[in-house]
Amino acid sequence: MKTKKFLLTDQQIPTQWYNVAADMPNKPLPPLDPRTRKPVTPEQMNMLFAEELVRQEFSQERFIDIPDEVRECYRIWRCSPLVRAYSLEKALDTPAHIYFKNESVSPAGSHKPNTALPQAYYNARQGIKHLTTETGGGQWGSAIALASQYFGLDLKVFMVKVSYQQKPYRKLLMNTWGAEVIPSPSTTTEAGRHALAADPDCSGNLGLAISEAVETAMQHPEDTRYCLGSVLNHVLLHQTVIGQEALVQMEMAGEEPDVVIGCFGGGSNFAGIGFPFLGRKFRKGGNTRIVAVEPASCPKLTRGEFQYDFGDVAGMTPMLPMYTLGHDFQPADIHAGGLRYHGAGSLVSQLLRDKLIEAVAVPQLETFSAGLLFARTEGIVPAPESTHAIAVAVREALKAKEEGRQRTILFNLSGHGLIDLYAYEQYFEGKLQDYNLTDAELHKTIDRLDKIIK
């Protein structure tokens, strides 16, 4: 019998995270304080984030040690399997070899606990007692709830009100792991009260939820910090356990990927699978392509502009150098909620600008049909976000067939879709559609950016 799953032992959980900044030919530009337009100092960021996370945010060291306490909890589900998708290959009748790294096996069902655990750990080690964060669909909220529970922190999650009402299961998952979930806008903050005064029926948005979480953390600098599940350098760093394991597992399989694919929201799972392969390419050469996949309705990498922009809709965060659609861009209501973000983290943006990685945008219906094919061949129901990576893996496999060439394809299965079946129901009922962003819609927000980068 041919090997389907390439498995590592607990002892092979990586001992270090890989920091791509060390190997980049052009380092990312610094974050700016929006008022002074000067680089933000680590001291300023320490008010909001745990000190070690801020140190990692600015670090140029190639490898950063993973604390034993974090590796111990990684053991709950790591190392995650690398799987050869034989049945998908057969269905596509392709000569390509398709592999996926299965990050859906974590307790929260996605890659997000890879960073939630170290974030909670460093906060707890510093003596912090309370964390605040925001969540849209609830994937990040549930990952950080799990991690906060593990390290004895109290967690408040501001969940966008419309999701709070529509996605009761993720809220319950957060409650199960001991978190308090507050629908945003709430009356507990200035920002929330302000929004409710303007519109008592306000259904909320991610930017507003961020404002509430940040405000709550800032009120108690003595023992409260805020945390974030994507975009920032330290978050991408923590996710590199994915790609480091995959490097070893691909070696076990005796193959080298020609292309490594990850779906793209703020960049964390893409960086997680892609950066270790990119790092090897920087050091040892090779032709591996690293491809980020975004939704056609939110195409910051393929159609956005490289500019300084805010990380959040409300304009409260430092300004980051990023490919962006403008921080007040309102993406269409697609089901891959985790990919509806206006910008890309600064590491990924610089790499794209230097043409060291590639990006492609795919329409929603193609992603669901690829996701369904995957579920019906490989058995795992993918998260709507992850179906974007699957769609491009399928495109690559069909191209290999057309060219009559063997190619090796690796993609990251960032999560399962068992709590997203509503999206599949909509697809079955023919209620989903593609959203093709017009140039006019695109420029409505991009043209409003104040253009700092020449």
Ligand SMILES: *Cc1c(COP(=O)(O)O)cnc(C)c1O
């Ligand atoms: C949050 C999420 C994403 C998007 O976030 P990234 O930071 O770009 O990885 C993708 N897939 C799943 C399953 C998620 O939960």
